[in-house]
Amino acid sequence: MKQHTYEFAYEVYDDITQLTPSDAALLEQARAVTAKAYAPYSKFNVGAAALLANGEILLGTNQENASYPVGICAERVLLGTAATLHPDIAITAMAISFNTAKEKSNHPISPCGMCRQSLLEYETRFKHPIRLIMGGMEGAIHVVKAARQLLPFAFTSEELI
Numbered sequence: 001m002k003q004h005t006y007e008f009a010y011e012v013y014d015d016i017t018q019l020t021p022s023d024a025a026l027l028e029q030a031r032a033v034t035a036k037a038y039a040p041y042s043k044f045n046v047g048a049a050a051l052l053a054n055g056e057i058l059l060g061t062n063q064e065n066a067s068y069p070v071g072i073c074a075e076r077v078l079l080g081t082a083a084t085l086h087p088d089i090a091i092t093a094m095a096i097s098f099n100t101a102k103e104k105s106n107h108p109i110s111p112c113g114m115c116r117q118s119l120l121e122y123e124t125r126f127k128h129p130i131r132l133i134m135g136g137m138e139g140a141i142h143v144v145k146a147a148r149q150l151l152p153f154a155f156t157s158e159e160l161i
């Protein structure tokens, strides 16, 4: 038996003032767009903002449904929008934030497992890492250099050849 270890580095910032101007601007947009989420069931509003390689910024929010499993996370709404509007342009960074009356939005959230799988597909398809900037409406922020770091042992298209 051999023991293997999976490690990855991530950055921790105390608040938005410590981010680069580009990351801060993206997180501001993710925070602002939480107001447009459709989350009447969970009341957990999620906002996501993607920076494209051409400099354009696109936004997404979670869209829930009375049939709960039909709901879609903000990140996957955004990936679908980006791929539809710009099928040839990579996403270089995505900021994710949330807002809810139930708890203070003062810590980072990270993408759910399904979104991690979708982000990985997008990185592979566009041959470009997606820098993730994860925060709440205030407080600490986590940054990872590539979404794939959040999904070790991922199932990929290589298995399907």
Ligand code: THU
Binding pocket: 039, 042, 044, 045, 046, 061, 062, 063, 064, 071, 072, 073, 074, 075, 109, 110, 111, 112, 115
């Ligand atoms: N949600 C997202 O939009 N993104 C995430 O990364 C985690 C969860 C949404 C799904 C659902 O509408 C609500 O948050 C509560 O789970």
